[in-house]
Amino acid sequence: MKKFTGWIVFNGHITATKFTELFEWLRDTALTKGIDVTLVKHYELIPVIEKGQAKLKGKYENQRPDFVIFWDKDVRLARHLENMGLKLYNSARTIEVCDDKALTFQELSNYGIPMPKTITAPLLFPNCNLTNYDFYDEVEKELGYPLIIKESFGSFGRQVYLIENREELLKKVDELKHVPHIYQEFIESSRGTDIRIQVVGKQVVASVLRKSESDFRANVTNGGKMFKYEPTKEQIDLALKCSEILKADFAGIDLLFGEDGLTYLCEVNSNAHFKNIYLCTDVDTTKYIIDYIIEDLELNA
Structure with missing residues (x-):
């Protein structure tokens, strides 16, 4: 089996531990699975269009990894790397659509996705x-x-x-x-409550219920608490459908509880944090992400 090489590209100006530990976690999981992965700060990649061709200059100009885990939102850099022929997880388009909430709902319209007006x-x-x-x-x-x-x-x-x-x-x-x-x-019936579903490839790998007693938002950052949650088939199907439409390799799908018994889409995150979910469920999302990438690379080798 070929030994793959990869980059994990992240925003080098972000130095808070709650972010950097995610990049290191992904790298360490890849290394344990025999993949040579390098952490690359986004500003270390100098995107140059020279004589009409997309190129890289600087520290990594002579390297070409087999894949890039693009854990940033710099879609212009992501698109430049794709124009050079590099394989990105997630793609520039997926990151762009998920990062822009207006684009997310526009992209998912006309597919029968239940969502707030x-x-x-x-x-x-x-x-x-x-x-x-x-x-x-x-x-x-x-x-x-x-x-x-x-x-x-x-x-x-x-x-x-x-x-x-x-x-x-x-x-x-x-x-x-x-x-x-x-x-x-x-959606009043979901005040302070939502579901976070982690999707990798075509499977749901983890899900949690987030609940806040003090805020209309359920985010843990805003004081919400996280609980293990077993999603219904409807919720699983909805999360997978959204991920498929957006062509996400991995995503965090947030869902709301509707008064009519339906589950509504709240938003889609292309690089959802996974530490809190791990602490709540013991599910290590990075293992699923790396396994998915290996399988995809071997399939398309």
């Missing part, structure tokens, strides 16, 4: 100011109160806001007028 905010350039509020009158009519505003780019629930009335809506609209965001129906 969603409205994408209109684009407003930084040198422009709001001159008309008719759009937000329609948001009120469509969603009612309370409603949710989510910035298109954000993590750990920090850029998600619960809006209770028109005064709060217009205040937040003014704050975010130059920031891409979406408006969503608030």
Whole structure:
């Protein structure tokens, strides 16, 4: 069997232990499975288009790994690596769509995916100011109160806001007028509660229930607690369908409990953290990720 080589590309400016330990964990799992993997800071890769060809310069310009685990959101760098012929897990397109919440819901529309009613905010350039509020009158009519505003780019629930009335809506609209965001129906029956399902390839490898007694968001970062959870067939099928549509090699799928008994999609994370899930379930997601990559590389060798 060929000994594969790989890179784990991550944002080199992020130095907090809760992030760096994830990269090291992935590397160590790969090494135990006989794969020669190198941790590569994203700024160590100099993407150059020279004479019309995508190339790398700098420290790694003469290296070509068999694969790249792209654990960052720099989609331009990811696309450059793909243009050079490198195989990425996840792909640049998957990362791009999952990182942008507006794109996530647009990409998953028309597939019968149950999701909160969603409205994408209109684009407003930084040198422009709001001159008309008719759009937000329609948001009120469509969603009612309370409603949710989510910035298109954000993590750990920090850029998600619960809006209770028109005064709060217009205040937040003014704050975010130059920031891409979406408006969503608030699923009251899932207040402070959601499901995180970890998908690798075409299987669910772990799932947890997240619950907060003090916040409308269930994120552990915001004070939520995590519990082992056995998903229903409907929830498993929904998570796998979302992952398949987005062509994700691995993903964290967040689901909400609807009042009508349905499960609703909340969001999709292309590089979902796995430490808390491991502490809750004893499932080491990295083993599934590396095994999946090995199998995929051998299949396409």
